[in-house]
Amino acid sequence: MRSGTRTVRALDQLRRQISDWRAQGLRTALVPTMGSLHEGHLTLVRQGLRLADHVVVTIFINPKQFAPGEDLDRYPRDEKGDSRKLKQAGASLIFIPDLSLMYPEGFATTVSVAGPAKVKLEDKYRPHFFNGVATIVSKLFIQTGCDYAMFGEKDYQQLKVITRMARDLDITTAIIGVETVREPDGLAMSSRNTYLSTAERSVAPLLHQCLADTAGAILEGKAPARATASARRRLIRAGFKIDYFTARNAETLETIRSPNEPVRLLAAVWLGTTRLIDNIGV
Numbered sequence: 001m002r003s004g005t006r007t008v009r010a011l012d013q014l015r016r017q018i019s020d021w022r023a024q025g026l027r028t029a030l031v032p033t034m035g036s037l038h039e040g041h042l043t044l045v046r047q048g049l050r051l052a053d054h055v056v057v058t059i060f061i062n063p064k065q066f067a068p069g070e071d072l073d074r075y076p077r078d079e080k081g082d083s084r085k086l087k088q089a090g091a092s093l094i095f096i097p098d099l100s101l102m103y104p105e106g107f108a109t110t111v112s113v114a115g116p117a118k119v120k121l122e123d124k125y126r127p128h129f130f131n132g133v134a135t136i137v138s139k140l141f142i143q144t145g146c147d148y149a150m151f152g153e154k155d156y157q158q159l160k161v162i163t164r165m166a167r168d169l170d171i172t173t174a175i176i177g178v179e180t181v182r183e184p185d186g187l188a189m190s191s192r193n194t195y196l197s198t199a200e201r202s203v204a205p206l207l208h209q210c211l212a213d214t215a216g217a218i219l220e221g222k223a224p225a226r227a228t229a230s231a232r233r234r235l236i237r238a239g240f241k242i243d244y245f246t247a248r249n250a251e252t253l254e255t256i257r258s259p260n261e262p263v264r265l266l267a268a269v270w271l272g273t274t275r276l277i278d279n280i281g282v
């Protein structure tokens with residue numbers, strides 16, 4: 001049924017291909033990315049292929065989700081390598097729009113999100129981020145009209161924000177969360193891991209270790225506030241700077257108020273000039 005991987009850059013090519021598939025009764029899954037693909041993205045493609053007949057991968061580094069001074073200019077780019085990996089993973093269509101297609105002259109619309117987008121996690125440190133993500137992801141949903149959209153749990157708050165947005169706006173695309181893919185030493189895969197020096201890379205897995213140990217301590221009855229405080233001390237001793245390392249309600253991402261709530265541990269830390277995020281269920 002699948003026949004090779006095609007790259008398109010124009011909206012009419014994208015729409016024609018997807019509506020041809022729809023006319024044949026075939027289902028599609030969308031994997032939105034900013035490129036520089038790793039095994040985490042390829043897992044989204046493979047999971048998409050379990051649900052749908054064709055996977056559409058978009059590659060667009062979205063300037064609206066970067067603040068001035070963030071890493072937009074140095075964000076890794078590798079279109080050739082990405083295309084090769086996507087062919088191997090079985091993606092059918094790669095959509096690589098340019099800036100003027102996504103943000104034409106005079107672009108004046110922003111999708112503004114609240115709820116899980118306003119819980120003082122990523123939103124506290126990157127206040128522009130979720131409106132930028134929500135705007136581009138809405139556009140991709142409208143452009144592709146895919147049946148499914150795959151998002152990694154590594155960006156757990158992003159997954160919750162998009163799920164809420166899709167529900168609120170009656171978007172018919174089903175939002176599918178996919179488990180974080182890790183290096184053998186536990187470090188969550190991320191395009192930004194390439195920024196780490198050799199020394200930083202060797203201590204980076206401690207983040208996941210601390211999340212796992214904290215989850216274990218909470219399961220054994222330690223209060224989340226005390227368990228996360230000791231993890232923060234341990235990370236600081238190892239040279240990390242911490243934006244947050246906290247226990248939240250796994251669904252709302254609000255602060256935990258009762259012992260029976262589902263708990264998710266979420267963290268954002270710095271090693272040198274590299275910011276790492278990760279999370280784990282308890």
Ligand code: PAF
Binds near residue numbers: 033060065136137
């Ligand atoms: O998770 C990402 O890579 C981005 O935030 C996304 C969803 C592709 C939107 O630009």
